[in-house]
Amino acid sequence: MLCPPLTMTQETVMSEPLTEQEIVRRQKLERLRQKGIDPYPTRAHRTHTAAEAIVAFEQGELAEEQSVTLTGRLMAIRIMGKASFAHIEDGSGRIQFYIRRDIVGDKTYEFFRRDLDLGDFIEVTGPVFRTRTGEITVNVHQIRLLAKALRPLPDKWHGLKDVETRYRHRYVDLMVNPEVRQIFIRRAQIVRALRRFLDERGFLEVETPILQPIYGGAAARPFITHHNQLNQDLFLRISFELYLKRLLVGGYEKVYEIGRDFRNEGISFKHNPEFTQLEFYWAYADYEQVMHLTEEMISYVAQEVLGTTKLIYQGDEIDLTPPWHRITLREAIKERTGIDYVQYPTAETLAAVMREHGFQPQAKATWGKLVDHLLGNAVEPYLIQPTFILDYPRDISPLAKKKPDDPTHVERFEFFIGGMEMGNAFTELNDPLDQEQRFLEMRRLYAPEDEEAHPMDEDYLLAQRYGMPPNGGFGMGIDRLTMLLTDQSSIREVILFPHLRSKG
């Protein structure tokens, strides 16, 4: 038989016609059913993972001819007539098995040869031995199908490279690219280490609303949704800040949250519309103490996850060992551009001198945005080693407390590693009347129809009037930290299902 007729009459929800290989696999499925074999049996059995079987054999824990039963996905097949080698892969790794016709019999051997495909999940049982070339191998006595795969696997050597397919069908990426699987294991380790670090220091993990009637705590455009029964528009949160600080009013002294923020903005190598944030708030601390905790926390995580505080990011050697470099924003900008922004206290004069220096700021940018432009364009890309940039202009930091000796600046820092902003922190503003003025100021800065204009959170002001302890707050992008610790240049490589435009 050269090629079976390429027709399939079964109804399908997929719009694409079946490929030849898919038709062949469905025919095998039918053949199995006719033989009375369930291609999707309800239960599987295993005595060892692949890794456990290998260790058990190496340590002599398996008696002569003692059978093990392993499960996994069929990843490679080498048929040599009346005997064959193949590899299965489970969550612990790969292991080879050997199957001989004279051991399993004609019927089983033909089942293996004709009915199984790469990608199928199977169960194999038999004693473990070492081949002539030294590989620990299961000598199969019984083999069973656990789940038939109806789509062919990508190239066994080159894997799946097409970036769009990797993101849209991440499960395929994960099944054939082990280094991708490793990234998300490491991501979980990072989050676990952060939790452990904060838990050990008495921080309480809390959960605050994702659906919020008023958004705030950051400068970003929100996603809007709607509650039908309440007939109420709601916003997906852009930060946790205002809710977490309410908890300090309530009496908790150390709180943190790890969760998702949503920002309705541009997508780039370091921006995804939804991303994971860590924020903590610490009563009676200031931004100096938060800085200490930050460098301690990040180096702890690196030590826990990588076993070292030195790493390579995109070709640069980075040393996370504290203490980190500290420089004021004003000095950093002066160092890189020669511009001392305090000499140009209005948007007009600052924009003018920036243009003289070759910058092209937005025409209607506020003074604070101009300073931020200088930071982002002239300073940030050079901050490869971990660096705290301190003391931001007051008018771009409406939730931060003024410096006692300089009311034009606030006690705020951002920290940068590998040329990326990793986090933002400040001595939190806890003066309810000052806070109210800041909110009113922000409202004046933006026209009401401006999408960046922020609604006034009156309940937050009310909370502060009950008394909020002085405190230091902190926010950090976990996706970016994961990029750093896995040496990835795109945030999409550290998010399992990154946002992509719909097709068609």
Place this chain on the structure above:
RNA sequence: GGGCCCAUAGCUCAAUUGGCAGAGCAGCGGCCUUUUAAGCCGCGGGUUGCAGGUUCGAUUCCUGCUGGGCUCACCA
């Protein structure tokens, strides 16, 4: 949103100046009882992202569209 680049078989990639769309892997048939990117022989598989245009002839040149990548802008 602007600029640049990319899209060819299930996967990874070729295709000369515009001249018959190919290879490896995967698949199918055959040989092969310690292989490991197994090997050998044979066979099938394409709306070249989509829609137009130029041309005797378009994977190739042009326009538009869709999706992706990089980059700039945007992102208190």
